[in-house]
Amino acid sequence: MTSHQNTQTMKPATAAKKLGVYLEATPAEFQEGVVSRTELNELQADPPAWLQELRKNGPHPRPVVASKLGVSIAGLARGGITEPLTTEQIDALKQESPEWLRKERATQAEVRKETARIKERDAERARRAQEA
Structure with missing residues (x-):
């Protein structure tokens, strides 16, 4: 029996909430896609410039x-x-x-x-x- 792991994904609104940022201020590609648990962990561990900017200055x-x-x-x-x-x-x-x-x-x-x-x-x- 082979074990396969399903990739856990979430809506952009959920990911934005977990990241503590305002969804409408995130880049379009973030708003339009789905975010995997792995991607969320990567964003939290090594935030890109847009995420750092949002966390620092908002909205x-x-x-x-x-x-x-x-x-x-x-x-x-x-x-x-x-x-x-x-x-x-x-x-x-x-x-x-x-x-x-x-x-x-x-x-x-x-x-x-x-x-x-x-x-x-x-x-x-x-x-x-x-x-x-």
């Missing part, structure tokens, strides 16, 4: 914009940010520090604090359960 997809601003994706929407932003635009927003951004960052900090508290509480409960 960035919403998850990346949210991360760079320290807010949630929902927080971006509440702040009226619905389009991809470049690194320059993100830096300008940080400099301006509008009220919505300060508020969303504070909210995100509270969420992180609460998540840590719950994790600590659950670890303590697990420790007690093991002792009993």
Whole structure:
């Protein structure tokens, strides 16, 4: 019995998401083809110039914009940010520090604090359960 391995492929949108780049800003050949797992690994290990440029200057997809601003994706929407932003635009927003951004960052900090508290509480409960 011979073993043959199927090549695992993904849509360009999935590959772009995994690479953390905005699909519409990628080269046409990337957008129009399919990406194999091997090709994705190669792009991650040795990114070509276009990928390096996109990661550095954007435009960035919403998850990346949210991360760079320290807010949630929902927080971006509440702040009226619905389009991809470049690194320059993100830096300008940080400099301006509008009220919505300060508020969303504070909210995100509270969420992180609460998540840590719950994790600590659950670890303590697990420790007690093991002792009993």
